[in-house]
Amino acid sequence: EIVLTQSPGTLSLSPGERATLSCRASQSVSSSYLAWYQQKPGQAPRLLIYGASSRATGIPDRFSGSGSGTDFTLTISRLEPEDFAVYYCQQYGSSLTFGPGTKVDIK
Amino acid sequence: QVTLRESGPALVKPTQTLTLTCTFSGFSLSTSGMCVSWVRQPPGKALEWLALIDWDDDKYYSTSLKTRLTISKDTSKNQVVLTMTNMDPVDTATYYCARIRYSSSWGPLDSWGQGTLVTVSS
DSSP: OOOEEEEOSEEEEOTTOOEEEEEEESSOOGGGOEEEEEEOTTSOOEEEEETTTEEOTTOOTTEEEEEETTEEEEEESSOOGGGOSEEEEEEOSSSOEEOOOEEEEEO | OOEEEEEOOSEEOTTOOEEEEEEEESSOTTSTTEEEEEEEEOTTSOOEEEEEEETTOOEEEOTTTTTTEEEEEEGGGTEEEEEEOSOOGGGOEEEEEEEEEOSSSOOOEEEEOOOEEEEEOO
């Protein structure tokens, strides 16, 4: 089973700042089958990025994904108030597993 | 428009069997490439994948829970059912169903239900 590790656990930033979230896999994720989800309190997760770097429908271009193999990054170029949430990475190349999440909160 | 909705008991007793139903619209599980998956989330904790069923009735389970899980579908009703046996308080969680589209491989979970909270307590 591929284990995903996310860092940092919590990221404290101000609106307008850049957020960089990391996701590392215990083994290579085939064909970059890596997704990112955003989850706000009391809500279901929402797909942001799939295939490591493709934005899902309706996702603003301030969200971008990059990486391959075992190291992946989600970048939020300028944080908007609605972006403060928990972010999960997930691989779907070998069964499905989620990372433990990174909370982005207001500094 | 794709929608999914989970339904089932809010409270189950330890050792009981949980049965959850996912009712969906906007796609059909008889269409090639369509899949429905279950994911759960204990309060304050991370997401955990449970099971998946595809258009061809192939079924896949989490390794750690496979002995307790059964997933099935009723294509005519646009429903997917998940059963989990021998429930324990550690199974207290919000249970989500979500759609996956298969192309050359499984895709991401692109549409989610709102989730249903299941509490396991005597």
